[in-house]
Amino acid sequence: xxxxxxxxxxxxxxxxxxxxxxxxxxxxxxxxxxxxxxxxxxxxxxxxxxxxxxxxxxxxxxxxxxxxxxxxxxxxxxxxxxxxxxxxxxxxxxxxxxxxxxxxxxxxxxxxxxxxxxxxxxxxxxxxxxxxxxxxxxxxxxxxxxxxxxxxxxxxxxxxxxxxxxxxxxxxxxxxxxxxxxxxxxxxxxxxxxxxxxxxxxxxxxxxxxxxxxxxxxxxxxxxxxxxxxxxxxxxxxxxxxxxxxxxxxxxxxxxxxxxxxxxxxxxxxxxxxxxxxxxxxxxxxxxxxxxxxxxxxxxxxxxxxxxxxxxxxxxxxxxxxxxxxxxxxxxxxxxxxxxxxxxxxxxxxxxxxxxxxxxxxxxxxxxxxxxxxxxxxxxxxxxxxxxxxxxxxxxxxxxxxxxxxxxxxxxxxxxxxxxxxxxxxxxxxxxxxxxxxxxxxxxxxxxxxxxxxxxxxxxxxxxxxxxxxxxxxxxxxxxxxxxxxxxxxxxxxxxxxxxxx
Amino acid sequence: xxxxxxxxxxxxxxxxxxxxxxxxxxxxxxxxxxxxxxxxxxxxxxxxxxxxxxxxxxxxxxxxxxxxxxxxxxxxxxxxxxxxxxxxxxxxxxxxxxxxxxxxxxxxxxxxxxxxxxxxxxxxxxxxxxxxxxxxxxxxxxxxxxxxxxxxxxxxxxxxxxxxxxxxxxxxxxxxxxxxxxxxxxxxxxxxxxxxxxxxxxxxxxxxxxxxxxxxxxxxxxxxxxxxxxxxxxxxxxxxxxxxxxxxxxxxxxxxxxxxxxxxxxxxxxxxxxxxxxxxxxxxxxxxxxxxxxxxxxxxxxxxxxxxxxxxxxxxxxxxxxxx
Numbered sequence: 001x002x003x004x005x006x007x008x009x010x011x012x013x014x015x016x017x018x019x020x021x022x023x024x025x026x027x028x029x030x031x032x033x034x035x036x037x038x039x040x041x042x043x044x045x046x047x048x049x050x051x052x053x054x055x056x057x058x059x060x061x062x063x064x065x066x067x068x069x070x071x072x073x074x075x076x077x078x079x080x081x082x083x084x085x086x087x088x089x090x091x092x093x094x095x096x097x098x099x100x101x102x103x104x105x106x107x108x109x110x111x112x113x114x115x116x117x118x119x120x121x122x123x124x125x126x127x128x129x130x131x132x133x134x135x136x137x138x139x140x141x142x143x144x145x146x147x148x149x150x151x152x153x154x155x156x157x158x159x160x161x162x163x164x165x166x167x168x169x170x171x172x173x174x175x176x177x178x179x180x181x182x183x184x185x186x187x188x189x190x191x192x193x194x195x196x197x198x199x200x201x202x203x204x205x206x207x208x209x210x211x212x213x214x215x216x217x218x219x220x221x222x223x224x225x226x227x228x229x230x231x232x233x234x235x236x237x238x239x240x241x242x243x244x245x246x247x248x249x250x251x252x253x254x255x256x257x258x259x260x261x262x263x264x265x266x267x268x269x270x271x272x273x274x275x276x277x278x279x280x281x282x283x284x285x286x287x288x289x290x291x292x293x294x295x296x297x298x299x300x301x302x303x304x305x306x307x308x309x310x311x312x313x314x315x316x317x318x319x320x321x322x323x324x325x326x327x328x329x330x331x332x333x334x335x336x337x338x339x340x341x342x343x344x345x346x347x348x349x350x351x352x353x354x355x356x357x358x359x360x361x362x363x364x365x366x367x368x369x370x371x372x373x374x375x376x377x378x379x380x381x382x383x384x385x386x387x388x389x390x391x392x393x394x395x396x397x398x399x400x401x402x403x404x405x406x407x408x409x410x411x412x413x414x415x416x417x418x419x420x421x422x423x424x425x426x427x428x429x430x431x432x433x434x435x436x437x438x439x440x441x442x443x444x445x446x447x448x449x450x451x452x453x454x455x456x457x458x459x460x461x462x463x464x465x466x467x468x469x470x471x472x473x474x475x476x477x478x479x480x481x482x483x484x485x486x487x488x489x490x491x492x493x494x495x496x497x498x499x500x501x502x
Numbered sequence: 503x504x505x506x507x508x509x510x511x512x513x514x515x516x517x518x519x520x521x522x523x524x525x526x527x528x529x530x531x532x533x534x535x536x537x538x539x540x541x542x543x544x545x546x547x548x549x550x551x552x553x554x555x556x557x558x559x560x561x562x563x564x565x566x567x568x569x570x571x572x573x574x575x576x577x578x579x580x581x582x583x584x585x586x587x588x589x590x591x592x593x594x595x596x597x598x599x600x601x602x603x604x605x606x607x608x609x610x611x612x613x614x615x616x617x618x619x620x621x622x623x624x625x626x627x628x629x630x631x632x633x634x635x636x637x638x639x640x641x642x643x644x645x646x647x648x649x650x651x652x653x654x655x656x657x658x659x660x661x662x663x664x665x666x667x668x669x670x671x672x673x674x675x676x677x678x679x680x681x682x683x684x685x686x687x688x689x690x691x692x693x694x695x696x697x698x699x700x701x702x703x704x705x706x707x708x709x710x711x712x713x714x715x716x717x718x719x720x721x722x723x724x725x726x727x728x729x730x731x732x733x734x735x736x737x738x739x740x741x742x743x744x745x746x747x748x749x750x751x752x753x754x755x756x757x758x759x760x761x762x763x764x765x766x767x768x769x770x771x772x773x774x775x776x777x778x779x780x781x782x783x784x785x786x787x788x789x790x791x792x793x794x795x796x797x798x799x800x801x802x803x804x805x806x807x808x809x810x811x812x813x814x815x816x817x818x819x820x821x822x823x824x825x826x
Contacts, residue, residue, distance in 0.1 A: 078710055093708055095701040097771045106698050107710030115689045158709075 006069050008033045008197040009054065009085075009166055013063035016049055023049045025221045026063070031166060031197040036188060038200045038212035038229070041241055042459070046221040047201050051168050054199065055087040056080030068165065086159025087168040090175065092151050094158075096144030101125040103143055104158045128157050133190050149180035156187065160196075167191065168199045173207060174293055178494055185211060205234050206490075217241055238486075250435075250463035251442035253482055258284045259466070261318075263450040264304070264335075264419050269313035273299035274474045277313065281419065281450045286441065288465025289454040290489045296474040297454045298340060301421045304452070305337035306330040317419070331364045336412035340424035340454070342401065346408045349397040353389050356396045357382055357410045365415070374414075381410040385440060402433025409440060420444060422453040426460060438464060458486045517815065518763050518779035525783060529790035538793045545789050546668045551738070553785040554672035555731055557778060559752050560759040561680050562727025564777045565720045567760050568687070570700035570769030571620055571627040573721065575635035576728040576756060577747035579612050581642055583732025585742030588651030595656040602657075602733055609729025610722050612638070617721030621714035635753070646744035653736045662737035672734050676778075679727065683774045686723075696720055700769025728752075758805075759784055762812040783808075 007030040016024040024046045031037045041047050052058045054065065056074030065072050067083055074080045077087075094103050101121045110120045125139035134153050137146075143154055152172065159167055169188075173181050188211055191198060202208055208215060208229070215232055217224040217240045224240045260283035269277035274296050281287050291297045302308045304315070306324040315322055317333055324330045327337070339345035347356055357378045379392060385406040389399050396404055405425060412420065422441065426434045441464065445451045455461040461468060468480040470492035478492045526540075533540040559576050566573050583605045590601035612634060619630035653662075664671045687693035695716045698706040707713055728747075735746050747753075757767075763780030765772025787808065791801050 077708055081710070093702075093705045095698055095705055095770065097701055098697065102694060106694065106706070109691050109694055111691065116691055116694060118689070 007031060007066075008035075008068060009199075010066040011050075011054070011063065012066070014050065014053060014060045014065070015062035016046075016053060016058060016060050023221050024053075024060075027218070027221075027223045029216055029223070029226070031199055033165070033195045033197050034192050035214065036192055036198045036200050036212045038202065038208040038215045039218060040202065040205070040208055040215060040237060041218035042457075045218040045241070047218055048170065049221075050218070051087065051170055051199065051201060054080070054166075055085055055168055081159075081162050081164075084163055084165040085168070086156075086162060086164030086166070088152065088155045088159065088170065088172060090171050092155050094143050094151055094154060097142065099140045099142055100129075100137065100146075100154050100157075101139045103154055104128065104139075104161050106158075108162070124161075125157065128160055129153070131190075131194070132156065132160070132187055134187070147180070148175045149177070149183055152176070152184065153187065156191070164196065166197045166199065168201070170201045172200070173202065173204060177294070181207070204490075205237060208237075209234070250460075251439050254285050254445060254466050258446060260284045260448065263318060265316045266304075266310070267314045267316075269303065269310040269315065271299070271303055271308060271311045273308070274303060274310070276475055277303075277310075279469060279476065281452055283418075283448050283450050284445055285466040286445050286451045286453055286464055288461045288468040289452060289471060290458070290461050290468055290480075291471035291477070291493045293456065295471040295493065297471050298423050299474065300471065301337060301423045301452065301454060304330070304419075304421055305335055307337075328364055331360060331415065334415075334418035335421065336360075336415060336417035336419070337421040338405070338408055338412065338423060338425050340427060342404060342408065342428070347396050347404050350395055352393045353382065353387065353396050353399070353407055354378065354392040356407050357392075357414065360411050361414045378410065378414050381413050382407065385410050385413070386436060400429075400433070402429040402437070405429055405433070405437060406440075409437070413444075418449060420449050420451045422451065424454060424456060426455075426457070458489055461489065462486065518776050518783060518812070521762075521812070522779055522783045522786065525786055525790075529786060529793075533790060533793045536794055540790065540793060543668055545793060547665065547670060548792075549785050549789040550668070550670050550673040552788055553781050554670060554676045555734055555738075555750070556752065556755055556759060556784065557673075557676040557781040558679060558727050558731035558734060560756040560763075560777050560781050561676070561683050561774050562724035563756040564760050564763070564765055564772065564774050565683060565687075565696065565727075566627070566717075566724045567757070567765055567767060568700045568769055568772055569696045569717050569720045570703065571717055571720065572631060572757070573613075573616060573724045573728075574628065574631040574753050575612060575616060575638065576724070576731075577750070577753040578635045578638035578642065579609050579725050579728040580732040580735060580747030580750075580752055581742075581744050582612070582638055583609050583729040584736040584739070584746055585642070585646065585650055585744060587733050587736045588653045588740075588742030591652065591654040591657070593652035593654060595654045598654045598656055601654070605733055606726055606729045609725045609732070613722035613725025614718065616725065617718030620721065621717050639748075642744040646742075649739070649741040649743050651736075651742040653740050653742075657733075657737045658740055660737075661734055662740075672737075675730075675734070679730065680774050680778050683723075687773060692716060692719060697770055700766075700771075702770065755784065758809045761816075762809060764816060766816075780812075 009031040011027060011029040014024055014027045027050060039047050039050065049058065053060050056077045056079050067085065072083060104125050105121050109116045110124060111117060112120065122139045129135060129137055129139065137150055137153060143151060146154065156167065172184060176184060188198060200212055212229045214226060214228050215237065216226040217237060219241060262280045263283045264281040266277050266279050277300065289297050289300060299308065303310045304324060306326045306329050309325050315324055322333050324333060324335065348359065361374060382392060387403050387406045387410065389403060396407060425441065426437055429437065441451060441453065453464060462484065466482055468484060468489065470477045470480065470489055472493055472495055477495065480488050530540045559580065563573060563576065586608050587601050587605040590604050591597050616631050616634055619625045620627045661672055687697065695706065695711045698709065698711055699713045699716050703713055736742055739746065759780035760777050761767055762783060763772065763776030765776060787805065
């Protein structure tokens with residue numbers, strides 16, 4: 001990028017707080033036309049908030065946003081769109097039942113004599129797709145039938161149809177398969193050549209190095225550094241992003257003598273999403289499951305909990321072959337599951353903290369002990385996991401994410417489970433509550449539970465696991481011991497090394 | 503994903519027409535074995551008359567359901583419309599047009615109220631339209647014990663009974679209204695936006711669609727269709743009838759026809775052509791049972807079974823699609 005150009009986007013001293021917590025603190029950032037500017041940082045570093053400010057989702061508390069040389073205050077996402085800022089979210093904003101063209105021109109369909117001009121809508125969509133080199137995508141295909149990568153192309157076309165000059169891409173490869181990432185690379189470069197500025201948010205460093213011209217590192221809401229990509233190294237970036245020693249942040253791992261007998265074993269497990277799963281989970285250990293989104297991590301946890309059961313293979317619990325046909329059967333067999341989708345599958349939002357904590361006990365073991373005794377016990381558990389609420393009768397939806405998660409944990413702890421499955425247990429949870437949950441997970445393992453934990457956050461996965469399985473395409477791609485590096489995990493997850501089994 | 507499966511997709515003919523064909527074939531056979539004839543002039547005419555009344559309501563209902571809403575007040579709007587029209591006409595042809603205009607205006611006002619309750623006060627459509635319906639019921643029950651007013655003879659002779667061959671004028675009216683709605687859905691911004699709002703309100707909003715306005719318009723159109731159905735019924739009955747809407751079960755039957763026609767109850771998928779098929783299917787079953795002189799209670803059982811089966815088929819299809 002050259003300094004002669006007026007920056008397309010100039011952020012100066014952007015600050016933002018939520019409920020007194022400072023999420024962004026005096027952040028400066030420039031994007032030039034045709035530049036790919038990567039923003040990296042750990043989860044919670046403030047990347048998403050910054051992107052929402054640029055795209056009109058939030059108003060900053062302090063600082064200025066200049067776009068195309070003019071100071072701007074966006075009243076909402078539509079203002080930003082109209083000004084020429086498009087955002088591609090991780091979750092697509094598309095209507096699966098409608099065609100590509102209908103989606104691209106939704107809200108501003110071309111008209112002729114008062115009616116929607118379908119022919120023009122199709123031909124303009126085709127032109128738009130052609131300018132970004134995506135001629136293979138039919139403009140009249142129904143979006144729901146497209147692959148994820150193609151849907152992403154539709155999203156990009158939708159932004160461009162509004163004459164976007166700045167595109168924000170938030171973790172654009174999170175949902176993509178390997179070969180699709182290559183396609184995205186090509187697309188990004190073509191957009192760049194057209195003079196479109198790109199803000200590229202990612203925590204995958206490979207992509208950042210492959211694509212960006214400059215990199216800005218955020219940490220705890222502040223800008224650590226902005227540097228040309230050519231001058232950056234991966235080691236520097238990681239150090240600046242993390243800024244602390246990894247190991248000190250997580251509870252100690254299990255000592256060899258703490259790890260007991262095999263509690264859960266799977267041989268040849270498979271279903272629609274999984275193939276040839278072999279795994280042993282021992283009492284006292286935390287087994288980490290790594291892999292990209294869609295690699296079968298969650299499918300594995302869901303299979304073990306009987307949500308989408310294995311259709312082939314054998315599951316053994318404490319030496320007894322067991323069929324985990326439903327969540328109810330799994331719960332009775334001593335399995336507990338904390339879903340990654342807390343809002344959708346974890347909590348009953350409008351019920352009280354206490355009702356939520358009692359949900360599984362009530363449902364699966366209706367009259368195991370006296371009702372009063374059970375309630376007392378669950379109240380104790382809620383206190384033990386340090387749920388902060390206005391009382392056990394408060395509706396759970398008013399609690400913070402971290403506290404909601406603690407209630408979900410208490411729900412399962414009430415059943416004294418032998419096997420705990422955690423799917424992204426700390427997603428969307430603030431740092432303080434996060435380490436409390438880490439401690440709790442470790443305490444449970446130390447007390448003899450067998451823990452399986454899925455995490456997309458590599459530092460968490462590496463910091464918590466006694467050993468790791470990395471998944472790819474519905475199979476176990478390989479196993480890694482404690483002390484493996486992020487690179488080891490990523491290499492297995494994306495398949496750059498051939499694992500012995502293949 | 504292979505390129506082949508991306509082949510440009512025409513939206514397929516809804517399965518309801520297949521079901522309609524099969525029903526008519528079986529019905530024809532059974533009625534023949536019974537010694538009757540399904541497709542004679544009088545049965546066809548009465549089938550199409552039944553379809554016209556239900557169809558007008560159901561096509562309007564399709565619009566609100568596509569937008570993710572619902573209208574349970576249509577039955578009362580129909581009754582109200584028959585009364586407003588018949589009383590304003592008071593048996594004279596001179597007042598025909600003003601009376602029709604008045605009935606439609608009243609209906610549209612009810613739709614406007616429905617739409618505003620659903621969008622501005624954010625009341626669940628089920629409750630809001632049920633409440634409005636009960637308001638109308640109170641008015642009707644309080645003011646009328648039986649038929650009132652008198653439909654203008656001109657309207658009775660045309661919309662009520664005139665036909666071209668076996669096809670009643672009223673059925674042609676239904677075809678015209680269906681065509682207009684199809685056009686609105688597929689060729690106007692309003693239609694595109696309505697389907698988007700039903701498909702995902704958030705996506706629609708972020709794409710610049712004014713969700714509230716679109717839904718209010720849909721509700722007004724739905725009530726207008728119900729009002730039109732009321733005018734048609736007044737032309738058949740010769741007077742206003744305070745309970746014709748509820749006794750004809752137009753609220754639930756119209757929703758059933760929409761669902762049988764392949765429109766998703768949650769909105770965002772479907773169309774008026776399918777609804778027309780659903781209406782014809784329900785009317786055909788009626789006609790067949792009439793010919794066979796089937797017991798009225800048994801009829802209801804069969805209709806219920808058909809509705810459940812239709813929804814089950816669509817649900818299975820949706821599931822299979824989600825699996826791909």
